[in-house]
Amino acid sequence: MTARPKLAVWKFASCDGCQLSLLDCEDELLAVAGAVEIANFPEASSAIVEGPYDLSLVEGSITTPHDAERILAVRKQSKFLVTIGACATAGGIQALRNFADVKDFVAAVYASPQYIDTLATSTPISAHIPVDYELHGCPINKAQLVEVISAFLAGRKPAVPAHSVCIECKQRGSVCVMVQGTPCLGPVTHAGCGAICPAYRRGCYGCYGPMETPNMPALARGWRELGADGRDIRRALRSFNAWAEPFRKESAAHDD
């Protein structure tokens, strides 16, 4: 049997939720361990095998000078690099700092701010290095993670559609909450979650970031017709994917 591809999992500024999706794979976890050599995954094992790595999964955003250096080293050791989750692909919820002065946050949060060495912005991995594939979501869908790893192993394209949440919503048989009066980000949001929130009669929160061709101004007009004001629109767009360009740009258009 040929050597299994070496897998590494890297963490930057993040909550760990996405890399834990890998441990949460349950039924598939043994198959993952059988298909790849888990060479560097501190959440799973303290035993670390040296690089280079055939596949790196990168979680988290770049928020410190140290991490901005570290990601360059990760890229150098990785033949194929996949970013996972909203932090790694869009900057995460911590990119809210990008809309304000980070010094104010540091002063408000830390008793001794002089020890904090942080960047003014939280940025996606792709702003620092070339990325081979981005898997969106806050958190990512573990079935999609297995699909991406399986596709990597088979040398095929992952079946991860970039269309709207609406298509998943309709495939599921849910009733459109927006047409029934609830503002929803589904029409501009990347599919992948399985349209969970509308199935529970809530508008989509945009956890998977912008879909492939989002028409943000048209959706914002639709929200206003349902009674949402600029603040509602801005707050809805400024969450886990606030720094994703279509969401960032539209939220700025609704600044008071």
Added chain:
Amino acid sequence: MQDIRPDTSHVVIDAHGLQCLIDALSQDGRRVVGPTVRDEAIVYDDIAGLGSLPRGWTDRQEAGRYALERREDEACFGYVVGPHSWKKFLFPPVETLWKARREDDGTMAVSRPERPADRFAFIGVRACEIEAIAIQDRVFEQGPYTDTAYAARRSDAFIVAVNCGQAGGTCFCVSMETGPRATHGFDLALTEMIEGAEHRFLVEIGSEEGRSVMAQVPHVRADEARIGAASAIVERTAAQMGRHLDTDGLKELLQGNLEHPRWDDVADRCLTCANCTMVCPTCFCSTVEDHSDLANREAERVRKWDSCFTMDFSYIHGGSVRASTASRYRQWMTHKLANWIDQFGTSGCVGCGRCITWCPVGIDLTQEAAAIRATPGEGRS
């Protein structure tokens, strides 16, 4: 109650009779699906009987708006059409086409799913929906290749039509000549009639199978007055259409205005979310996803509903052919209302109004067509 005479095509049942009809279809081993209230809408799902039906409910529909309201009576079919169509049963949104497994000796074993198990009975199929099913029949069964799973589900389906007692705000079946009366393609067709405390259904028998099912249902013969009253209900509905689409020369109009500025205008509003195509009862496009497992031993091909509004839909080597929103909306509307006629011999639109109601931003294809008709020949400079 009398037996149906061999030459009788119309009988009358009451609400109890409707329950008996559902029971008879269920006892015949059918999966009975029909309208029911869920998520503040009237959807199509499995029903057990009268208690499952949306008794006393109606729907109010406008472009991008849908709401349920109480009726003043206890009508079972006192609404128009909801977010679902019967295509979700005949052409499921997600369907595994085949699976393959690499055996230890290196050979590949390919397996196909069993023939669909469900023998459906559809309760409450509207005239526009019968036409929509006929359109999908032409796509899936009457071309050079037959979709065998669709054909199996379709040939087994027992159709109980309901003639519309009212039209909705986005209905335009009269324009498309598809309703509101079901004239063919059903086993039984009901017209609901409520006069004071009397709740009756005129039943038109449309097939021998329908006749044999009705033999198990208590009924009386329909007299001429009853048949006339039912006709009057449908005529009143025909006069209530919320929308109108001028189909006169529409194919040539759209095919001759491919560079009209209105396509850019609608692109400014269109979300490319694909809701219109998902709710359309005739849209039949699908994609296939191939999956392989981690061990690279098993693979499967899954078919899913797709839409001409996605970038992948027109993706070929080098990129998507229809990258702009204008080109994608134009593709959908010109196919639906014009090129469909060249391809299949009829319009692809049945006037059900779903694409208007369920567009989150209320884009109305009847208005888009009217706007092009108002200023034909305008091209991009």
